Amino acid sequence: MKVELKIWRYDTSTGERALRPYEVDVTEEATLLDTLDAVRDRLDGSLAYRKSCRMMICGSCGMRVDGGAVLACKTRIADVVADGHVPVVSAMGNLPIVKDLVVDMDPFWQKMRAVQPYLEPRLDRATEKENVVAQEQMDMIHKESLCINCGCCVSECNSMESDPDFLGPAALAKGFRFVGDARDGATIDRLERYSEEHGIWDCTRCYFCNERCPKGVDPRDAIAKLGAEAMKAGIDRDMGARHAKWFVTSAKTTGWLRETELVPKTQGVVKAIKEIKFAMSLLPKGKIPLPFPPHVAADIGESRALFDLVTDQGRSGAAGIVQGEKALMHLAHHGESVDGPSHPYDDPRSFPKPYLPDEEPAT
Amino acid sequence: MKQVAYYKGCLASLSAKELDISTQALAPKVGYELIELESVTCCGAGDIHEAEPDYYLHLNARILSYAAATGADTLMTVCNVCTLNLRQANHQLLNDAALRERVNDNLEQVGVPRYEQDVDCVHFLWLVAGESFGKLQEVAHKGLRGLRIAPFYGCQILRPSKLMGFDDPDKPDSLERIIAACGGEAIDYPAKIKCCGFPIIQAREETALAELIQPIEQAKEAGADAMVTPCPLCHLSLDAWQSKLKKQTGKDFQMPIFHLSQLIGVAAGLEDAELRFKRHVVSMQPVLEKLAL
């Protein structure tokens, strides 16, 4: 099968960047990784990319195809080039490029390190015998344990693009892997740390991480689990946590979001007063609905009673999210391919990153 | 006329009333009789899912149950975030009998009907770009006179695609098809599938504004007369927070932002009172003048 593709090359020695076209013959079953091997072996021995296992387990071969991060060894090239499409292959985003398709994973590992990705055993429970953990307890962290540290989730993370210090989806998913581990003794400490600036509450819920992760980790869901655990533990000083809490209060009291009080409840009264000029500019447009009389949903008593009922049933915190995962497991990512407008990622502005090693990450 | 249960959500009930009003006016023209749900609450907007996930599931089950009680098999939303929250809860309930049983028992205990008859939760965009697309082409007789419109999807109508699945998450085209059917010209720009920053606009304003500026700036550079979005949260940040972008960056975009129902409504000849452009922060006047020519 003849395959055409374009690859963004970056030459470290000259600093030169170029989009180069290639054409190779590969088998029908070939993956993108096989295709790159063919390019390197037959056309250009200087092409740089990472690989090791070739079977979706080492996490080395993350790269972008048409702007979306994939594992090269998991991607069938025949699917990509269907209907004569000529894909653009480039390095992952949100990480500095070393050469061609190879990114510097250092910032990724630094963030991993920051969440302390190892068990801090509960010495208070040390026993003579081995510590047996029930299956349901391990189910709590089943998905997060599947992570292979490939970085695909980080590549298009919208919050990290705007705040390069954001811990990001992979590190936070790893964080939940330990917060949810019954054997870990540093839970509160972890939740405190992950709740700081650049942590849990930085996530803008763009869901790119869930979309990209080749292993079904669903990092955004892991972040929600961390938020749920933090709030369960009473760690809710952050504005993001207070914002979330106000929704619960609203649902219990009036049923609908009490929008106008959301700002002072999230930001605190002092900061909210600083925002008054902005708020006043929205007032005449009805964008700041008056809180009185409150807009109360019919049968609001049911909503309050439900809250009281379920809080007694012991599924608060992350368990409330984990309980729904079994049902979602069978869903495969999909979305019909269409002959739509040009691909958004063909445009270099789509994601300002990947940035080059000598460039400062844009903020 | 097909009957669908209509869940308008918080924003369309409150700060984005113009979305509700234009949707109610437009729906019959494209073939839908909306049965408005009375006894429902907020879907939780992802926040209750994070703060009290079990309560989130029950609140959404309650909405689904009241939707089913109307006898309709479709629950229509007009907000990306409501769509994701309801679809997620619905998938969980429909595919896990034990979970559904427990939730139903709880609903029953507080006097809510059990959620027995399945409903499908869909966004208005999907109805218009899908089964009613033919109707749309008939009603959009007034057209948009070649107005250059930048479609902005927002996140949660595209991702996670395993829960949403109407459009290709990386290459959506439903808004483009609607714009074209209404006689406008769809502008293409890369940030149309990215985040508007709304979820963190209060807690992390700087990060959120760095996200928000991308679609507006790119749409402006591409020569858009206006943008359109299917999500009232995106609308709120794109429209109301433009003044903050101006303050922060000195760039005054003056980019008019349509709700999807308003854009189609204009093409379908809805009255001013049904469109309520005066409720927008950024003036819609320049666009309306172009259309009046």
Ligand code: SF4
């Ligand atoms: S959902 Fe949050 S963590 Fe995931 S890619 Fe988006 S901003 Fe990043």
Ligand code: SF4
């Ligand atoms: S969460 Fe998924 S995408 Fe992110 S590093 Fe782990 S395996 Fe890769």
Ligand code: FES
């Ligand atoms: S080569 Fe190991 S994951 Fe692709």
